[in-house]
Amino acid sequence: MAVESSSRAASGGFDVDSLERWLNTFRGPLIGLLASWGRNWRDAEEFAADAFAEAWIARSRFLGDPHDVEAVGAWLRGIAFRLHSASQRNAAVRRAEPLDRVEPAEAAVEADERSDVLAAALAKLKPAQQTILRMHYLEQTNVREVAALLGVTVKAAEERLYQARKELRELAQRELRRRGHGGRS
Amino acid sequence: MSEEPNVELTSEDDLRALLAPHRPDPRAFETKVKARIAERVARGDTERAEPSRLVRWAASVLPPDVGCALLAKKAGLATTLVLPALILASSFGAFVASKRSIERSSRDAEPPTAPEPKWNARPPTLNRDLVRSGRWLTLLRYGSLLTMIAPALVGGAHAIDITVGLLLGAMGVLALSVRGLASAGLMRRGTLASMCCGLLTTVFVACFIWTRGMNAADPTSRLGASLRSSLMLVGIAGCALVMLRERSANKGRIAFLIGWCVVVFALFVPAWTPARPAQLASYLSSFEADTGELRGWDEADYAGEALLAIGEPLPNLEHMRRAVEHAIEAGDECHPTVWTTAARLDLVDAAHWKTLAERKMEAYALDQLLSGIGPLRKPRYNEYELWMLLATRPTTPEQRAKLAERVEANWPREPAYGMLRHAQQCVRWWALLDRQDRIDAHRADLHELLERHWVSGKRLSLFATIGGFTSDPTKFYTSFDDDTWIGVDLLARVGIPPGIDPWLLRGHVRGEADRGLVPWAPTDLSIDSVATLLRLEREIGVPRRDALETLLGERALIATCLTLLLCIVAIRAGTSRAELEAAGLDVDTPR
Numbered sequence: 134m135a136v137e138s139s140s141r142a143a144s145g146g147f148d149v150d151s152l153e154r155w156l157n158t159f160r161g162p163l164i165g166l167l168a169s170w171g172r173n174w175r176d177a178e179e180f181a182a183d184a185f186a187e188a189w190i191a192r193s194r195f196l197g198d199p200h201d202v203e204a205v206g207a208w209l210r211g212i213a214f215r216l217h218s219a220s221q222r223n224a225a226v227r228r229a230e231p232l233d234r235v236e237p238a239e240a241a242v243e244a245d246e247r248s249d250v251l252a253a254a255l256a257k258l259k260p261a262q263q264t265i266l267r268m269h270y271l272e273q274t275n276v277r278e279v280a281a282l283l284g285v286t287v288k289a290a291e292e293r294l295y296q297a298r299k300e301l302r303e304l305a306q307r308e309l310r311r312r313g314h315g316g317r318s
Numbered sequence: 319m320s321e322e323p324n325v326e327l328t329s330e331d332d333l334r335a336l337l338a339p340h341r342p343d344p345r346a347f348e349t350k351v352k353a354r355i356a357e358r359v360a361r362g363d364t365e366r367a368e369p370s371r372l373v374r375w376a377a378s379v380l381p382p383d384v385g386c387a388l389l390a391k392k393a394g395l396a397t398t399l400v401l402p403a404l405i406l407a408s409s410f411g412a413f414v415a416s417k418r419s420i421e422r423s424s425r426d427a428e429p430p431t432a433p434e435p436k437w438n439a440r441p442p443t444l445n446r447d448l449v450r451s452g453r454w455l456t457l458l459r460y461g462s463l464l465t466m467i468a469p470a471l472v473g474g475a476h477a478i479d480i481t482v483g484l485l486l487g488a489m490g491v492l493a494l495s496v497r498g499l500a501s502a503g504l505m506r507r508g509t510l511a512s513m514c515c516g517l518l519t520t521v522f523v524a525c526f527i528w529t530r531g532m533n534a535a536d537p538t539s540r541l542g543a544s545l546r547s548s549l550m551l552v553g554i555a556g557c558a559l560v561m562l563r564e565r566s567a568n569k570g571r572i573a574f575l576i577g578w579c580v581v582v583f584a585l586f587v588p589a590w591t592p593a594r595p596a597q598l599a600s601y602l603s604s605f606e607a608d609t610g611e612l613r614g615w616d617e618a619d620y621a622g623e624a625l626l627a628i629g630e631p632l633p634n635l636e637h638m639r640r641a642v643e644h645a646i647e648a649g650d651e652c653h654p655t656v657w658t659t660a661a662r663l664d665l666v667d668a669a670h671w672k673t674l675a676e677r678k679m680e681a682y683a684l685d686q687l688l689s690g691i692g693p694l695r696k697p698r699y700n701e702y703e704l705w706m707l708l709a710t711r712p713t714t715p716e717q718r719a720k721l722a723e724r725v726e727a728n729w730p731r732e733p734a735y736g737m738l739r740h741a742q743q744c745v746r747w748w749a750l751l752d753r754q755d756r757i758d759a760h761r762a763d764l765h766e767l768l769e770r771h772w773v774s775g776k777r778l779s780l781f782a783t784i785g786g787f788t789s790d791p792t793k794f795y796t797s798f799d800d801d802t803w804i805g806v807d808l809l810a811r812v813g814i815p816p817g818i819d820p821w822l823l824r825g826h827v828r829g830e831a832d833r834g835l836v837p838w839a840p841t842d843l844s845i846d847s848v849a850t851l852l853r854l855e856r857e858i859g860v861p862r863r864d865a866l867e868t869l870l871g872e873r874a875l876i877a878t879c880l881t882l883l884l885c886i887v888a889i890r891a892g893t894s895r896a897e898l899e900a901a902g903l904d905v906d907t908p909r
Contacts, residue, residue, distance in 0.1 A: 152351070152352075152355075153348065156348050156351060160344065161342075164342060165337075178342050178347070181347075182347065186355045190359070207729070207731060211732070214731070248332075248335065248336055251336050255336065266333060270330070270334050270337050272341060284731065285727065301328045302328045305328065
């Protein structure tokens, strides 16, 4: 594959493993981040794929250590933001390609009341809290990687995550009461 | 994660279940990313395509700056080399053709027997050439409009070529007028001088009088717009003196014309005063240093920093030191800019830093620096906090490393207003923390940032002042003085990226440095530009130009000289009053 041949010529500690490591580390939080910037989940996945491809193609510009989570996180975030901004500027947004896997149909999504309540509560959270929950829980990624992508310290990310879960709990209980249930979620 | 035991949180399982439908398949995602990379590699869309063989060959034989521009693909071959060369060649061609035409007209001229027309009056007999030259002259008058909109037509970097084009037109008008005068029997030296005077005045008003305020001033010229304008005014005054000698106008009118030249020279011709460190030293020495006022402290900072950067000694700043120390001792609440300027100019000793650090708010600020978390975002004027910290509290390498990390977390990653200033502040803090490695790591980012914020003039914009740096390239495509200072400060630290033309930058800064009414005594308005210019010229250094580049850069000056030379040729082609009197011809010149 071309990516393998091109990677052999790469310098600065890059190899195919670097790409796979980046994918495994940042895939979930980056998709979550893009989803928080107003993308639907499908578009967010496409943009994340574009961002990884761009980061790999332009890796000669990356002067940091490819193993340094914070440096790579900031780099990926910048690329994702540029792609996102550019697509917003252009009227014609790149059409999403069909995925290799079968996307679960909306109707097939577990539609029990518990999820409904949680989804409604999530939508009422502050944007920053929604962002961190999406980034962290989409693939249960480490807080360190989430913090690196957000450009904040691990401590700040943990605090934000804690507050988000606490707030979500309260909102969910309120939502349940509104629907006529007095129980705890 | 720090969860308080008594507070119930949403279950993690619930959250994972909520987002499960959106979870990507890792293998499919990886395949997709690799397919996209392979697709881009296959179509040659790599990080930076190699220049073509032809371009690489051209770059190897061309002068260094031109070659670099070609390789950097920041300018096309046409705009880099061909257009200026074509325009320069046209100037020489127009001069030679016009000179031949004037000489031919002179040879074939009727004896100047017709009475010389009145000053500024139409000749009694208008032949076809005189009518046509009059129309062309009218068109030239509208050239001023053309020079004003030139930046929008061809971009600011090539606006000067519009001026050169107008000078070529003036040469043509001159040749046509001489032919017309020759046919009408009016080849008197006085008449020709009067005609040249009118033509030069028209061209000056159309093209040159604006150069002080307009953006069309030649930014790449070594000698600048001032010499061109000065030569033009000398030419007009010279024509007036010929008219005086030939008695083709009375003394009052000649005096008025020369007076006009003097006034225009004083008010409109850009001064040509090279920036000198003495200007900055003089500004600092005379600075009032009122710590209760914000005015002037930034400028004093620019002046002092520039002197330090170019290795010049600071003047005696005892008055500033006393003012700052008094403010600290008296407990005055000064604007942080005062402290920051004082810190950068080394006006505060350890004892006074200690006194300042004992103030409640300052002590809190220092505590926050050491124990705070998260991105460390401080405005420019709060830089003194770091100076104060380093002067008053022993910091461990770990604390310094943590501070550097917090600055790193504050690095501007998303396009926003003031991104350049933001980046400069990070760089300054790293420099104070002795973390050159951080600055080096961001060198490529800084180059990209600098290129993005540089107003190159390649974008067509009517009101853009090109050559400097802007605070926000998406909103303001024009140069700002403080952003240009920041840009030059960063260039001094990380070098000049290939997309920035130091000559164009210097041309812009030099124009700004001459902005004061008395250029050799810069004011608050121009001191920052004088400081910027000195740093650019003496700290960074503008690369030397070879003969070809110099020639192309001075094309407007060359065209001006050729136009003046043609005027001299035309006047000399006429018959002087003395010659007519010696020949006993009618020399009656009614006025």
